[in-house]
Amino acid sequence: MTTVAFIGLGNMGSGMADNLVKNGFNVVAFDLSEAALAKAKDAGCAIAQSTQEAVSNADIVVTMLPAGKHVMDIYTSQILDNVGGNTLLIDCSTIDVETANKVSELAASKELQMLDAPVSGGIAAAAGGTLTFMVGGDKEAFEKAQGVLGAMGKKIVHAGGHGAGQAAKICNNMLLGATMIATCESFQLATKLGLDAQVFFDIASNASGQTWSMTSYCPVKGVGPQSPADNDFAGGFASALMLKDLGLAMQGAKGVDAQVPMGELAAKWFEMHCEEGNSSMDFSSIINRLA
Incomplete structure (x- = not known):
C-alpha cells in the first residue's frame, strides 16, 4: 500500500x-x-x-x-x-x-x-x-x-x-475575479433597465456574453443553478482567497512586465470588499458593492 x-x-x-x-x-x-x-x-x-x-x-x-x-x-x-x-x-x-x-x-x-x-x-x-x-x-x-x-x-x-501549475492557477483566477465583477455589473444594469434577472440570465447564458460566473455560479439569488448567492453568500470561495490569488497574479504580472488593467481593477475591488468586512463571504458577494 x-x-x-x-x-x-x-x-x-x-x-x-x-x-x-x-x-x-x-x-x-x-x-x-x-x-x-x-x-x-x-x-x-x-x-x-x-x-x-x-x-x-x-x-x-x-x-x-x-x-x-x-x-x-x-x-x-x-x-x-x-x-x-x-x-x-x-x-x-x-x-x-x-x-x-x-x-x-x-x-x-x-x-x-x-x-x-x-x-x-x-x-x-x-x-x-x-x-x-x-x-x-x-x-x-x-x-x-x-x-x-x-x-x-x-x-x-x-x-x-516547474511553476507552470501556479502560473495557470493565478491566471485562471484573475480571469474569474474580473469576469465575476463584470457579471455582477451586467445583472445590476439589466435590473435597473427594467429586465427581469431570470429573463436576462436565460438570454445571456445562451448568447455571446455567457461566462462560467453567470451560468454555473450566478451571483443573483434564485437565478441559475444553486450557488452561494442562494445561501446569503456563505461557503463557496471566500473573498479573502480571491484577493490572495489576485495579489499573486499582480505579483506575477509585475515580474514579467505584463499589462493586466482589468486584473488590477479586480484586485482593487476585492481589496475594498474585504476591507468592508466581507472577507469570509463568497467572492460573488462582490455584487453587493453595486447595490
Missing part, C-alpha cells in the same frame, strides 16, 4: 486526505490544529506528531498550505531533509511562481522529484474528489503522480515545467 504524508488539513486539505483514504492510500496526516487532526483520524488517517514524523516513511508527500512563506519554511526546515530518496513531493498550495520554482530547485538539489499542483474547484470539489489539478514539473514525475492526484480530482492537466 502506498503511504502518503498529507500536511495541511484545512477546508481543502481535509477533504483531499479523506478521498485518499477512500481510494486505498495509507495516509499519515499532520496539521497544527488538533480539531483538524481529530477529524482526519475519524476519516481513517494515521496521525503523526510532527511534519518530520509524517514524511519520514512516505512514498509521496502532499502539502496544502496557506502561502508561499509556509511552503518554503516547511520544505526547507522539515521535509527535504527527512524524506527518502525516492519520495515524490507534491505541493497543492496556491503560491507565487517564484517560490514554487525555488522550492523545486531545492528539491532537485537533493535529487528529489517535485510538482507544483494547485487546484480548482473549491471545498465541495475537494470533498467530492472532483478537483482540477494544474500541474507543473517534469513529465516523469507527473506520470508518477497520476494515481494519487486521480484519487482527489477528476481532471489532471500537465501545464508545463
Whole structure:
C-alpha cells in the first residue's frame, strides 16, 4: 500500500486526505490544529506528531498550505531533509511562481522529484474528489503522480515545467475575479433597465456574453443553478482567497512586465470588499458593492 504524508488539513486539505483514504492510500496526516487532526483520524488517517514524523516513511508527500512563506519554511526546515530518496513531493498550495520554482530547485538539489499542483474547484470539489489539478514539473514525475492526484480530482492537466501549475492557477483566477465583477455589473444594469434577472440570465447564458460566473455560479439569488448567492453568500470561495490569488497574479504580472488593467481593477475591488468586512463571504458577494 502506498503511504502518503498529507500536511495541511484545512477546508481543502481535509477533504483531499479523506478521498485518499477512500481510494486505498495509507495516509499519515499532520496539521497544527488538533480539531483538524481529530477529524482526519475519524476519516481513517494515521496521525503523526510532527511534519518530520509524517514524511519520514512516505512514498509521496502532499502539502496544502496557506502561502508561499509556509511552503518554503516547511520544505526547507522539515521535509527535504527527512524524506527518502525516492519520495515524490507534491505541493497543492496556491503560491507565487517564484517560490514554487525555488522550492523545486531545492528539491532537485537533493535529487528529489517535485510538482507544483494547485487546484480548482473549491471545498465541495475537494470533498467530492472532483478537483482540477494544474500541474507543473517534469513529465516523469507527473506520470508518477497520476494515481494519487486521480484519487482527489477528476481532471489532471500537465501545464508545463516547474511553476507552470501556479502560473495557470493565478491566471485562471484573475480571469474569474474580473469576469465575476463584470457579471455582477451586467445583472445590476439589466435590473435597473427594467429586465427581469431570470429573463436576462436565460438570454445571456445562451448568447455571446455567457461566462462560467453567470451560468454555473450566478451571483443573483434564485437565478441559475444553486450557488452561494442562494445561501446569503456563505461557503463557496471566500473573498479573502480571491484577493490572495489576485495579489499573486499582480505579483506575477509585475515580474514579467505584463499589462493586466482589468486584473488590477479586480484586485482593487476585492481589496475594498474585504476591507468592508466581507472577507469570509463568497467572492460573488462582490455584487453587493453595486447595490
